[in-house]
Amino acid sequence: MRTEHVITAKGFCRADIETVLDRAAALEAAETSAIDRHPDAVLALLFFEPSTRTRMSFDTAIKRLGGTSIEMGSVEGSSIAKGESLADTVRVVAGYADAIVLRHPSQGAAKMASEFVDVPVINAGDGAGHHPTQTLLDLYTIRKHVGLDDLTIGIMGDLKYGRTVHSLAIALTQFEATQHFISPESLAIPAGVRYDLEEAGASITDHRTLLDILPELDLLYVTRIQRERFPDESEYRAVAGEYGIDLDTLASAADHLRIMHPLPRVDEIDPAVDETDHAIYFEQAHNGIPVRMALLDQVL
Ligand code: NCD
Secondary structure, rough: OOOOOOOOOOOOOHHHHHHHHHHHHHHHHHOOOOOOOOOOEEEEEOOOOOHHHHHHHHHHHHHHOOEEOOOOOOOOOOOOOOOOOOOHHHHHHHOOOOEEOOOOOOOOHHHHHEEEEEEEHEEEOOOOOOHHHHHHHHHHHHHHHOOOOOEEEEEEEEOOOHHHHHHHHHHHHOOOOOEEEEOOHHHOOOOHHHHHHHHHEEEEEOOOOOOOOOHHEEEEEEOOOHHHHHHOOHHHHHHHOOEEEEEOHHHHHOOEEEEEOOOOOOOEHHHHHHHHHOHHHHHHHHHHHHHHHHHHHHHH
């Protein structure tokens, strides 16, 4: 049987997405917190970059399915520090676990790792590439609050390095969403992603300011400027602090506008916005549990 890797959102079709989201909804509605469907499963968590939500929600998800997780721990505390290659690390770990969740700073790392192992590799973020499981929980949250049909979405911030954006924008083509990209020119969506979007028939428009388009939006997806990916700190400083929102910014927004953010936020959303009905980003993060349970249940 072919091993089911989860590497980018490009392979997601509407029916597959809906299957995972429906399963997540059923898991969320279940009374019990521990649904022991996979009592012998071992999930390896290999994180070569910082993570709070993704790592902890995968860990919680596998435990709620009755399985266990094993962690590589910090890069400094592992054999990576001795010079071991990613290919060797994943080949070894594949012998300990039934699936591998991998986050790595290099774009393409998860794809490369998947070529060396015969257990499923789940991409938990590969540099400025993709973050497909974040997209599944984003879609779950969107479906719950505003619906995936006839969606008009604004995606704002670091569209160049933001991997959550790349995966989400591609997946939204399955639902024919109208997408507005709001960023400084230097952080616009990369040519490769734009090409994939155009191939998929996406409806996309670029904007330099949010206020042009804000009143038309059902959903605003705000992202952090990905400081760690800038080759030069001065380039980061030139754009840091732009594209934030506060209560004043939202004066022209529709009442039904919902605001999402993959988190962590730095200063993109003023905390005063948290108290409004627009803010759904903390619930979005919590949705990582049922969605990752559903995905693991399928992959395992
Ligand atoms: C995102 C990531 O790692 O790409 N975080 C997450 O997984 N929720 C977003 C970010 O770091 O800005």
